[in-house]
Amino acid sequence: QITACIFDLDGVIVDTAVYHYRAWKRLANELGFDFTEEDNEKLKGISRVKSLELILGWGGIEKTETEREELASRKNNWYVEMIQSMRPDEILPGAKEFLQEVKAAGLKTALGSASKNSGLILERTGLLPLFDVLVDGNHVSASKPDPQVFLRGAEGLGILPEHCVVFEDAVAGVEAAIAAGMKVVGIGSAEVLNRADLVVKGLFEIHVPQLNNL
Numbered sequence: 001q002i003t004a005c006i007f008d009l010d011g012v013i014v015d016t017a018v019y020h021y022r023a024w025k026r027l028a029n030e031l032g033f034d035f036t037e038e039d040n041e042k043l044k045g046i047s048r049v050k051s052l053e054l055i056l057g058w059g060g061i062e063k064t065e066t067e068r069e070e071l072a073s074r075k076n077n078w079y080v081e082m083i084q085s086m087r088p089d090e091i092l093p094g095a096k097e098f099l100q101e102v103k104a105a106g107l108k109t110a111l112g113s114a115s116k117n118s119g120l121i122l123e124r125t126g127l128l129p130l131f132d133v134l135v136d137g138n139h140v141s142a143s144k145p146d147p148q149v150f151l152r153g154a155e156g157l158g159i160l161p162e163h164c165v166v167f168e169d170a171v172a173g174v175e176a177a178i179a180a181g182m183k184v185v186g187i188g189s190a191e192v193l194n195r196a197d198l199v200v201k202g203l204f205e206i207h208v209p210q211l212n213n214l
């Protein structure tokens, strides 16, 4: 019996990947190299620090930890500047409707995101009231595929992992949900997210009655 839904943010509820890409690209360009949108795919669901490490690797650049911290915060400032002006019309198709349907059915909702900016994004898009619990990059010590972010969410809701279903667009996130002992609905390509219990194109394709048949 499913009694809670745990949502990833970027790629499931909103599409902030394009803003992350712009900010990381600007940073890479300042450092004298570039990377493709295809490379950017590899950053989805990955923490800020890990993303920077990957990008510096692509550019063949080595930096000290202090320098990396400065670079990560420079990128984050540009990113925050862009998401400040996000509007409710940037919510992905069906996401708000599905959240409302879940709440109306009496299920609990939690956010399980790697982003340290999730609060701002949910506030800007007006989705904050639809979540019972928020767990993001500010609250965990290990990032996806570690299950911590989802286990914290279940804990916060007071619901056992086996009664939770996770909605995820990233391979690392699907792995994290499985490791947490939860059901998982992949958002995106069934080929890529082949370990998910079900894969849909977006939250517009799923409804509450389906959740107990995963």
Ligand code: B16
Pocket (backbone or CB within 6 Å): 008, 009, 010, 011, 017, 020, 043, 044, 045, 046, 047, 048, 051, 076, 112, 113, 114, 115, 116, 117, 118, 137, 170
């Ligand atoms: P921040 P999610 C992830 O969000 C993004 O997919 C990933 O690209 C980003 O690096 C990460 O959040 C950290 O974001 O720099 O805002 O802390 O998909 O886990 O909701």
Ligand code: MG
Pocket (backbone or CB within 6 Å): 008, 009, 010, 011, 012, 044, 045, 168, 169, 170, 173
């Ligand atoms: Mg995601």
